[in-house]
Amino acid sequence: MxxxxxxxxxxxxxxxxxxxxxxxxxxxxxxxxxxxxxxxxxxxxxxxxxxxxxxxxxxxxxxxxxxxxxxxxxxxxxxxxxxxxxxxxxxxxxxxxxxxxxxxxxxxxxxxxxxxxxxxxxxxxxxxxxxxxxxxxxxxxxxxxxxxxxxxxxxxxxxxxxxxxxxxxxxxxxxxxxxxxxxxxxxxxxxxxxxxxxxxxxxxxFSPVASGGHDLPKSGNIAMSGRIFCFERAYIEKLKEMAGVGLSRFTVLCAHIWINMCAARDLPDSTSTTNSMAANCRKRLAPQLPDDFFGNAVLHAVATTTAGELRKGGLRHAASLLEDAVSTSFGMEGITKKLSSKGIAADKLGRNCNMLCSSSPRFRYYEIDLGWGRPEAVRHVGLERLGLDGLCMFNPHPRSPQGIEVTITLPTWTLERLRRLLEDAWSAYLSCETK
Known part of the structure; x- marks a missing residue:
């Protein structure tokens, strides 16, 4: 080609x-x-x-x-x-x-x-x-x-x-x-x-290293692979029902993937695991920034626990950890503290026990009609070259309103195990629905 x-x-x-x-x-x-x-x-x-x-x-x-x-x-x-x-x-x-x-x-x-x-x-x-x-x-x-x-x-x-x-x-x-x-x-x-x-x-x-640039932490020489997982609205609604009211689609899906990613990695119970979620701070500042602000206004909320506690607590516990991380990170005191630090918590990225969530299912990618109609698919490019073990990019699902597509990078064998675990979870959901 x-x-x-x-x-x-x-x-x-x-x-x-x-x-x-x-x-x-x-x-x-x-x-x-x-x-x-x-x-x-x-x-x-x-x-x-x-x-x-x-x-x-x-x-x-x-x-x-x-x-x-x-x-x-x-x-x-x-x-x-x-x-x-x-x-x-x-x-x-x-x-x-x-x-x-x-x-x-x-x-x-x-x-x-x-x-x-x-x-x-x-x-x-x-x-x-x-x-x-x-x-x-x-x-x-x-x-x-x-x-x-x-x-x-x-x-x-x-x-x-x-x-x-x-x-x-x-x-x-x-x-x-x-x-x-x-x-x-x-x-x-x-x-x-x-x-x-x-x-x-x-x-x-700020130097390239301090800012998480040229030398983003990677998982040694292990090659990363990428895969897109599609979650339809009905499945996400079921996750929200299991996790409790008042949680966003993004939060419950982050929690669900986090639990299954730890299982796919076969982490010992005592292993510390971190989930870092990118969050738009435009409406969290005082005064607020308008939606049309053209620049950066994103920080990461970081939740940390052990693989054992995550497995034991289940979806509700994982989601509450993420919710607590957002609430404590994005008061004005938390934002100021994060802004005055250097880099993007680069030490938390790229390790094989952690997860980094970015992009957003609210992004209007499928409105990019330049005269050829709406795109059939929108894809990230080159994520596997970053070498970040556990990177998850959340995008809107083009054919399922309120659905979400997640592009995940992991070592090939871990990614395959995650695929099987998520498919098993989906099959279990369908089985419950037909009873």
Whole structure:
């Protein structure tokens, strides 16, 4: 299978944008030097070359228009003039734009599960398992045309630019610009966090290692594999019923996977195990940040127990641990403490007894209609290259409203054991329903 690049350029905003230096906040600095976040959306079809060329031209024009609002995406990561802080130089240098051609039909690419082949669909943004140097594009977009007329649209974004909420806001706004010529929610670019803002972090306090960047902890030389697990609404509702009222879909599913992951790893009862859940802090700050805040506002709530206690307490106990971690981590005192620490608790990641939950089933990935209709599938790219044992990415289920897809990376044999355990749990649920 061959993917050939036919166009690459730096796409600038359609007209002049504000020229300024946006100092990175403490939220942003948690993710500086972090590997670029990569994803790809698949649009099957049998469109003609003429149709696709027209839609690609419109997508490119709409991208240059939406950059008028999201102009930091066209900037570059840089040091301040005094060298004391990192920030985004909003210099309109451009977004990396690539068009490529695949010599095979989209049907030949199995996108029902993660695949290393996806990396060929975002080659321009191949920042992989390390961060790009200062001055690199903060965002890369690649549109790939398949021989059948199908399309993929892939992206790679510097995490210092924005968190998942901000990235999805950008992608959905780009889609709106394509179809309607305007966007429904103009982003807030100002990164001032208000009274709770600490002094802007000094560059000397952050290095690639301290920030969880180039040297994210990994499980030795053990290769990671990825698999997508699909949980439909009925199954999640059953989990919520078992765990108790008032819990979110995200929390109960995190707890369910945590229990089964410990079992799949065959952890001794005395082994300490940690679950780190990424949480959007926009509404947890005082004053609150608006939903349209374009930057980072994510911290991790960390719950710790032993494998034995988790097994003994069951789903209700695991869910309550996660709920308690969120409530204690995200009062203003907890947020300030986390913001004043360096890095992203990197010592908690990548160990073979822990779990890291990120992304969100609320992200509107399936609204990214750029003229080819809604995507049939949206996938993360390159997670296995990060080498993080126990990474779980939660996304919406495209065919089950209120359902959730979870992409999990584990060593191959552990992942297979987890698959069997989760399937057994599903079979047990179906058996109970038919009695």
């Amino acid at each position: 061959k993917v050939e690049e036919i166009e690459r350029l730096m796409l600038e905003p359609l007209s002049p944008t504000p020229s300024c230096f946006l100092s990175l906040s403490h939220f942003d600095m948690k993710y500086i030097f972090h590997p670029y976040m990569q994803g790809v959306a698949f649009y099957p079809g049998s469109r003609s070359d003429v149709q696709n060329e027209s839609l690609i031209h419109q997508a490119r024009l709409s991208l240059s228009k939406v950059l008028l609002h999201f102009y930091p995406a066209a900037g570059r990561l840089a040091l301040s003039s005094d060298g004391n802080s990192y920030g985004i130089d909003c210099n309109a240098a451009g977004v990396e734009w690539t068009v490529a051609r695949a010599d095979f039909p989209l049907d030949n690419l199995d996108y029902s599960q993660p695949s290393p082949d996806f990396s060929a669909l975002i080659r321009s943004g191949k920042y992989g398992s390390s961060a790009a140097p200062l001055g690199s594009p903060l965002l890369s977009i690649q549109v790939t045309r398949f021989s059948c007329g199908g399309i993929s649209v892939a992206w790679a974004a510097d995490h210092a630019l924005a968190d998942g909420t901000g990235r999805v806001h950008f992608l959905v706004s780009w889609a709106e610009s394509c179809l309607k010529g305007e966007i429904s929610q103009v982003p807030r670019i100002d990164r001032d966090l208000g009274p709770q803002q600490l002094d802007y972090p000094r560059a000397s306090d």
